[in-house]
Amino acid sequence: MAHADLISPMTLADPQPFTIAGREFRSRLMVGTGKYASNSLMIEAIEASGAEVVTVAVRRVDLDRSKDEAILHHLDPDQYFLLANTAGCFNATDAIRYARLARAAGFNEWVKLEVIGDQQTLLPDTAGLLEATKTLVEEGFKVLAYTNEDLITALRLEDAGAVAVMPLASPIGSGLGMLNPYAIRTIKQRLSVPVIVDAGVGTASDACIVMEQGVDGILMNTGIAAATEPVRMASAMRAAVEAGRNAYLAGRMPKREVAVPSSPTAECWAHERHRHNDRRSYCRARGSSGDLRRSASRRISRSVVRTPHRTARRA
Numbered sequence: 001m002a003h004a005d006l007i008s009p010m011t012l013a014d015p016q017p018f019t020i021a022g023r024e025f026r027s028r029l030m031v032g033t034g035k036y037a038s039n040s041l042m043i044e045a046i047e048a049s050g051a052e053v054v055t056v057a058v059r060r061v062d063l064d065r066s067k068d069e070a071i072l073h074h075l076d077p078d079q080y081f082l083l084a085n086t087a088g089c090f091n092a093t094d095a096i097r098y099a100r101l102a103r104a105a106g107f108n109e110w111v112k113l114e115v116i117g118d119q120q121t122l123l124p125d126t127a128g129l130l131e132a133t134k135t136l137v138e139e140g141f142k143v144l145a146y147t148n149e150d151l152i153t154a155l156r157l158e159d160a161g162a163v164a165v166m167p168l169a170s171p172i173g174s175g176l177g178m179l180n181p182y183a184i185r186t187i188k189q190r191l192s193v194p195v196i197v198d199a200g201v202g203t204a205s206d207a208c209i210v211m212e213q214g215v216d217g218i219l220m221n222t223g224i225a226a227a228t229e230p231v232r233m234a235s236a237m238r239a240a241v242e243a244g245r246n247a248y249l250a251g252r253m254p255k256r257e258v259a260v261p262s263s264p265t266a267e268c269w270a271h272e273r274h275r276h277n278d279r280r281s282y283c284r285a286r287g288s289s290g291d292l293r294r295s296a297s298r299r300i301s302r303s304v305v306r307t308p309h310r311t312a313r314r315a
Contacts, residue, residue, distance in 0.1 A: 012246065014245065014249065015249070018194070018216055018217055019194070020142075020144070020163055020164050020194050021110075021142045021163040021164075025052050025053060025081070025217075026052060027049075027050050027051050027052050027053075027238075027241075028211070028216065028217035028218065028241050028242075028245060029049055029050065029051045029207075029217065029218055029220070029237060029238055029241045030051055030052075030053040030054070030055065030083070030196065030217060030218070030219040030220075031045070031046055031049050031051040031053075031054055031055070031219070031220060031221060031224060031234070032054070032055045032057075032085070032219070032220070032221025032222075032225070033046075033054060033055065033056055033057070033061075033071050033075070033221070034057060034060070034087075034221055034222075034225065035221065035222060035225035035226060036225050036230065039069070039071060039074045040074075041230060041231070042071070042074070042225075043074050043075075044230075044231045045224055045225070045230040045231050045233075045234040046080070046234070048231045048232075048234035048235045048238065049224065049234040049235070049237060049238050050238045051080075051238075052080060052081050053080070053081045053083050053219075054075060054080045054081070054082055054083065055082075055083045055084075055085040055112055055219065055221070056071060056072065056075070056082055056083070056084060056085060056107075057085045057086075057087040057088060058084050058085065058086065058098050058099075058101060058102040058105070058107070059086065059087060059088040059089060059094075059098050060087065060088055063101075063102075063105040063106075081110075082107060082108075083110055083111070083112050083144070084098075084099065084102035084103070084107040084110070084111045084112065085111070085112040085114065086098045086099055086111065086112070086113055086114045086115070086132075087114050088114075088116070089114060089115055089116065090115070090116050090117070090119070090125070091115065091125070091128055092115055092125075092128040092129070092131040092132040092135070095113060095114065095115045095128070095129075095132045096132050096135050096136060099111045099113065099132075099136055099141060100139075103141075109140055109141050109142055110141070110142045110144070111136065111141050111142070111143055111144070112144045112146060112166070112219075113129065113132055113133060113136065113143050113144065113145050113146060113162075114129075114146045115128040115129040115132055121171055122171055122172040122173070123148060123168075123171065124146060124147050124148055124168075126147060126148065126150070126153045129145055129146075129147060129153075129157070130153075130156055130157065130160055133145055133157055133160045133161065133162055134160045134161070137160060137161035137162070142163045143161065143162045143163060144162065144163060144164040144165075144166055144196065145157045145162040145164070145165055145166060146166045146168070146198050146199070147165060147166065147167055147168070148167060148168055149167045149168060149179075149180050149183035149184060149187065150167075150183070151183065151186050151187055151190060154167060154187045154190070154191055154195075155190065155191070158191050158192065158193050162193060163193060163194075164193055164194040164195070164196055164216075165187065165191055165193060165194075165195055165196075166195075166196045166197070166198040166219065167183070167184060167187055167195065167197060167198070168197070168198055168199040168200055169184070169197050169198075169199060169200035169201055169206070169210055170199065170200030171199065171200060172199040172200070172222075173199075173222045173226075174199075174200050174202075175200065175201075175202025175203070175206075175222065175223060175226075176200050176202065177200060177201065177202055177203075177205075177206035177209065177210075178197070178200070178201075178206065178209055178210050178213075179200070181209075181213055184197060184210070184213050184215060185213045185214065188213065188214050188215050188216075189214075194216040194217065195215045195216055196215065196216055196217040196218065196219055197210045197215050197217075197218050197219070198218070198219040198220075199219075199220075201218060201220045201223045201237075202222075202223050203223065203233075203236075204233070204236040204237055204239065204240035205240065206223070206240075207220070207223075207237050207240040207241050207244060208240040208241070208243050208244035208247070209244065210244065211240070211241055211243075211244025211245045211247075211248060212244045212247050212248050212252075213248070214248050217241075218241055220237065223237065224237060
């Protein structure tokens with residue numbers, strides 16, 4: 001029996017389930033419904049993605065479920081968690097109005113809130129977003145706020161009552177991938193509500209890299225819908241999100257500026273083990289931080305891997 005066959009699903013269980021406002025979701029991938037060539041292709045892609053949360057732009061779709069050509073006619077609310085989206089709203093007043101309209105049309109109290117500030121770049125209007133968030137939270141909505149990658153705005157949205165903050169990876173529909181990983185990581189580290197990256201993810205490798213930053217999930221639409229084969233891309237995105245999450249949980253090896261043999265000699269291995277044990281004892285005694293330990297590890301690596309001319313001099 002192969003070693004992989006001995007790994008139970010529980011071994012790889014996520015220690016932190018994906019939970020928003022008290023509701024747990026199985027998939028960390030959320031998808032949109034726009035830009036597909038047909039409703040049947042949209043449904044195939046959504047199924048291939050494994051997503052539970054599906055967003056619907058209430059400003060741009062027919063909310064009459066009885067019409068066969070309407071998107072909502074093809075989305076079973078018992079199978080998918082339908083999330084109303086205020087895409088296309090350029091001020092707080094419109095965003096609030098369409099959130100209310102969605103709830104009146106039969107959506108739940110959850111809303112993905114967008115207030116766009118610039119028609120060319122589609123970057124968010126953060127002032128209008130904060131205003132709309134405060135109003136909708138007071139009215140009982142659970143707001144997932146689409147914003148830029150600015151930490152201060154993210155903190156203010158959390159303070160305003162947003163149940164999740166959704167910073168962009170790059171502009172909507174650009175497919176550029178994550179432009180500022182430091183900002184995304186910082187937002188995730190500072191916020192207590194879920195951080196879901198939204199917009200700009202163009203292919204599976206983009207999705208994997210985003211999830212490796214430790215964020216809680218990704219929302220995407222164009223990256224799947226605009227692919228040559230949307231169903232195949234949806235499947236790739238699903239695998240990439242899972243791979244990126246597992247890589248984050250596993251913890252990547254440290255980056256080094258020197259080579260380290262993958263199969264060191266017995267002498268080097270014994271020396272490394274001895275130094276490693278000494279370092280661990282020292283760190284426990286001093287209560288050192290993770291940064292100090294990583295620094296010590298780098299010094300050990302450099303001491304073990306010596307250049308040939310130094311080795312020759314010692315001989």
